[in-house]
Amino acid sequence: MAETDTETPRERYRTQVRAEIKERAWEQIATAGASALSLNAVAKQIGMSGPALYRYYASRDELITELIRDAYRSLADTLRSASAAGADLAALAHTIRGWALEDPQRYLLIYGTPVPGYHAPGDITLISSEIMAILLDACAALAQDSPATPFDAHLADHREWANGHPAPPAVLHRALIFWTRIHGVLSLELAGHFTGMGFDPALLFTAELDRLLAH
Amino acid sequence: MAETDTETPRERYRTQVRAEIKERAWEQIATAGASALSLNAVAKQIGMSGPALYRYYASRDELITELIRDAYRSLADTLRSASAAGADLAALAHTIRGWALEDPQRYLLIYGTPVPGYHAPGDITLISSEIMAILLDACAALAQDSPATPFDAHLADHREWANGHPAPPAVLHRALIFWTRIHGVLSLELAGHFTGMGFDPALLFTAELDRLLAH
DNA sequence: ACGTGTTCGTTAGAAGTTATAACCAAGCAG
DNA sequence: CTGCTTGGTTATAACTTCTAACGAACACGT
Known part of the structure; x- marks a missing residue:
């Protein structure tokens, strides 16, 4: 596995966090439906508190x-x-x-x-x-x-x-x-x-x- | 129009308010979908403040x-x-x-x-x-x-x-x-x-x- | 190697929501 | 007239999304 390596570690981290957010979001949606998706709950599951998530997604x-x-x-x-x-x-x-x-x-x-x-x-x-x-x-x-x-x-x-x-x-x-x-x-x-x-x-x-x- | 008049004025009023609640609820649903239905908004539209509505419906x-x-x-x-x-x-x-x-x-x-x-x-x-x-x-x-x-x-x-x-x-x-x-x-x-x-x-x-x- | 600046996370807070509790006034009945 | 049921009120708790302000950690240019 080589290349496409024009990624700074910052960017790598960012895309990884975004992926984990989506991961947890899918879990919530799968069990409770899209209307019950809570950004707060997702953030807490990841281990960061509330508004931090807005660095990755502008809104719900x-x-x-x-x-x-x-x-x-x-x-x-x-x-x-x-x-x-x-x-x-x-x-x-x-x-x-x-x-x-x-x-x-x-x-x-x-x-x-x-x-x-x-x-x-x-x-x-x-x-x-x-x-x-x-x-x-x-x-x-x-x-x-x-x-x-x-x-x-x-x-x-x-x-x-x-x-x-x-x-x-x-x-x-x-x-x-x-x-x-x-x-x-x-x-x-x-x-x-x-x-x-x-x-x-x-x-x-x-x-x-x-x-x-x-x- | 006669009879079925075993209705006390209390009951008449109650069913009428319940009907108006549903009326306003339908209006909200029609324009914003069921997920956007807000009890508070319905109550305010009727002219009574928030929790009064819980006398008529136990929950959303x-x-x-x-x-x-x-x-x-x-x-x-x-x-x-x-x-x-x-x-x-x-x-x-x-x-x-x-x-x-x-x-x-x-x-x-x-x-x-x-x-x-x-x-x-x-x-x-x-x-x-x-x-x-x-x-x-x-x-x-x-x-x-x-x-x-x-x-x-x-x-x-x-x-x-x-x-x-x-x-x-x-x-x-x-x-x-x-x-x-x-x-x-x-x-x-x-x-x-x-x-x-x-x-x-x-x-x-x-x-x-x-x-x-x-x- | 050292500022500097961007980025990320934090807490605080505003404006909503559902829902409960406590209280008060008005209506209906004995 | 006394009292009980009912319908309304406000206050509050526990949520939600989302903004603001601040601090820390990181990357980068000199």
């Missing part, structure tokens, strides 16, 4: 934004490496579910209820479109003959979000419903709305995935 | 639970009256969407990210199953020939959640995917994940609904 919101960014980054990386390993759309779906179950609050931090005023910084929407690009590729690789719907026509005129991806409207449509259906089952499962209903959420998930791939 | 959580209950109640009532007016599954879907867009935070309060520890009291799950019953009825009314899936077989053995509804497994399955798909599109729309993508969420919603009804 900035820390949370960083966590959201990391979560997106993690999902994008996971999907990209799965895709590079030859995963098809079905495999990607299971990859997403596995990633979500690994840390439900991390998924919910991204796709859960946002605070009404919040606007993600630009680089985050960039990662989000990286994810979308992977999904679009996987959908495009799937040769399928869906009848053209009115919404397909609408998408032909509104494809900015595809970021120049050359897929035909039907593929764009497929990527969207892949997203919404996966999220529909997954978010209800993670939010606990299936608990006590008796059936196995995993089976519902794969059943829904099968339907998506069938038609 | 109790107030929020009551709001969740009211939200469920409102959705169930809306669906029931729509159903009574002859609405089919498609109409119910649009009813749900209309209800959600009317006050997005109200929908998200029910189906959004929960706090990890939270368990809804029994009477709320009761309302929830009332909603499910309406959906099951609407799905049962729709004669459809879906090929039996493995998940259908699983549902045949795990139908407790249907609360004794006599629908066959395929109908149970249809009700579930109706729920998850509607929620998938709707929650992403309400959370703002479609903003800036260019297409019209309403068209995606109806397209997804059409697919659901087609197969």
Whole structure:
């Protein structure tokens, strides 16, 4: 392990502390949710008192934004490496579910209820479109003959979000419903709305995935 | 308007104040989300100072639970009256969407990210199953020939959640995917994940609904 | 090797929050 | 009219985020 050594010890220390802060923050979020994240508690767990933490993050919101960014980054990386390993759309779906179950609050931090005023910084929407690009590729690789719907026509005129991806409207449509259906089952499962209903959420998930791939 | 007059003026006043508290609480939630609901702010808006509010709700959580209950109640009532007016599954879907867009935070309060520890009291799950019953009825009314899936077989053995509804497994399955798909599109729309993508969420919603009804 | 200046941590404090305790006034009943 | 229940008040405790002021430790240029 050599180089990238233009790091002063000060900078090394700083990034390490920032990492530990995020570490502890994730622990809190995992057990109590993002709304219960307390900077004070994080600071005390690390062993420094309260306001010291503001040397590393300007505000609670900035820390949370960083966590959201990391979560997106993690999902994008996971999907990209799965895709590079030859995963098809079905495999990607299971990859997403596995990633979500690994840390439900991390998924919910991204796709859960946002605070009404919040606007993600630009680089985050960039990662989000990286994810979308992977999904679009996987959908495009799937040769399928869906009848053209009115919404397909609408998408032909509104494809900015595809970021120049050359897929035909039907593929764009497929990527969207892949997203919404996966999220529909997954978010209800993670939010606990299936608990006590008796059936196995995993089976519902794969059943829904099968339907998506069938038609 | 007569009777049910076994109400003492004290009780009348009490229920009226409780109603106003909820009123103001909804206003706050609608603009800033449930996590930003402040009992103090609500109390001041009503004109009484802070702790007076604890005569009416034992805690912030109790107030929020009551709001969740009211939200469920409102959705169930809306669906029931729509159903009574002859609405089919498609109409119910649009009813749900209309209800959600009317006050997005109200929908998200029910189906959004929960706090990890939270368990809804029994009477709320009761309302929830009332909603499910309406959906099951609407799905049962729709004669459809879906090929039996493995998940259908699983549902045949795990139908407790249907609360004794006599629908066959395929109908149970249809009700579930109706729920998850509607929620998938709707929650992403309400959370703002479609903003800036260019297409019209309403068209995606109806397209997804059409697919659901087609197969 | 020695100032100097940036950085990091501390404590103090302001302005919030939920929630409890103690107290007082007003309403309702015997 | 006496008293009890109820609804409001203020004071306080224990939190929260976040700013300010100060001190110490470190890195760097001379």
